[in-house]
Amino acid sequence: MQPGLNQILFISTALFFIGVYGFFTRRNLVTILMSVELVLNSVNLNFIAFNKYLWPNRLDGVFFTVFIIAIAAAEAAVAIAIIINLYRNHQSIDVEKAEEMKY
Amino acid sequence: MSLSTIIFYLLATLTLVSGFLAVTTKHIFRAAIYLLFSLLFIAGIYFWMHYEFIAAVQIVVYVGGIVVLIIFSIFLTHQSGQNLPKQKLGRTIFSALAALCGFILILVQVYQHQFVGTIERSVEASISNIGSQMLGVSDNGYALPFEVVSMLLLAAMVGCIVIALRTPKEIKEGGL
Numbered sequence: 067m068q069p070g071l072n073q074i075l076f077i078s079t080a081l082f083f084i085g086v087y088g089f090f091t092r093r094n095l096v097t098i099l100m101s102v103e104l105v106l107n108s109v110n111l112n113f114i115a116f117n118k119y120l121w122p123n124r125l126d127g128v129f130f131t132v133f134i135i136a137i138a139a140a141e142a143a144v145a146i147a148i149i150i151n152l153y154r155n156h157q158s159i160d161v162e163k164a165e166e167m168k169y
Numbered sequence: 170m171s172l173s174t175i176i177f178y179l180l181a182t183l184t185l186v187s188g189f190l191a192v193t194t195k196h197i198f199r200a201a202i203y204l205l206f207s208l209l210f211i212a213g214i215y216f217w218m219h220y221e222f223i224a225a226v227q228i229v230v231y232v233g234g235i236v237v238l239i240i241f242s243i244f245l246t247h248q249s250g251q252n253l254p255k256q257k258l259g260r261t262i263f264s265a266l267a268a269l270c271g272f273i274l275i276l277v278q279v280y281q282h283q284f285v286g287t288i289e290r291s292v293e294a295s296i297s298n299i300g301s302q303m304l305g306v307s308d309n310g311y312a313l314p315f316e317v318v319s320m321l322l323l324a325a326m327v328g329c330i331v332i333a334l335r336t337p338k339e340i341k342e343g344g345l
Contacts, residue, residue, distance in 0.1 A: 069177040074214070075279050077181045081188055081207075083272040088192025090264035091256050096242055097197060100204045103235060104188055107211050110227075118218050120284055122291030125302055129311050131223055132303075135230050136318050140325035142235045146242045147329040153246040160254075 074115040081108035095149045095159040099142065106138045177217055184210040195252045197243055205236045222296050 081104055088101030110131045117127025153159050184207055191203035208231045215224035303311045
């Protein structure tokens with residue numbers, strides 16, 4: 067079967083829900099961050115596929131992908147700063163142990 | 170089946186397998202390495218689609234930047250070699266069920282929808298085209314989002330330093 071838009075959409079959907087599964091099951095902040103990166107990558111794949119197969123006369127998908135990558139980098143840096151600060155205060159980065167604001 | 174098709178399915182399988190291993194493996198360090206490979210194979214798919222610039226950005230920013238940052242934070246916050254605690258079975262089952270239901274729902278929508286593309290002549294996604302449109306201020310230019318994103322990046326970097334900075338009291342007490 068010749069690979070086309072549907073095949074790439076299949077991959078990006080599968081990658082998205084793999085990320086969602088990781089987000090639900092993991093209880094460690096660093097692994098949750100990894101799941102979020104997978105989700106963002108699946109979105110990038112979607113943008114590039116639509117740009118290539120549906121609107122090859124425009125470059126908008128490319129720009130959205132570049133901006134998403136830049137924002138993902140900023141997000142990862144902020145998240146890791148928060149994780150390190152949390153570890154300093156709790157000696158743990160398990161999300162279930164950070165519960166002062168729970169009740 | 171041509172070589173290009175075989176390469177595509179190989180890249181797709183490797184991406185999904187390493188992505189799945191990244192969210193299920195018990196070692197946190199191995200999870201980071203599987204994530205690195207998953208991102209690399211996605212860059213391979215971009216190369217396969219002839220978007221060389223995006224593939225290069227993906228490798229430089231994700232593989233060279235974000236994964237290295239994640240590995241640093243693993244070293245700073247974990248005793249290396251320690252396994253992650255086992256999850257409750259009920260949580261695993263219900264998470265898998267939720268992810269699977271969502272996956273099937275989206276796939277049914279995707280395969281039922283008829284995508285209609287344009288028939289106009291395609292623009293080559295070369296670096297010069299991307300660069301002149303990204304910094305262009307005409308109708309299709311992306312100069313404003315570019316500036317906004319650069320301000321966001323600057324604010325995020327300053328914010329990171331402020332969040333991770335130790336207060337003077339902590340330094341005096343000799344804390345971590």
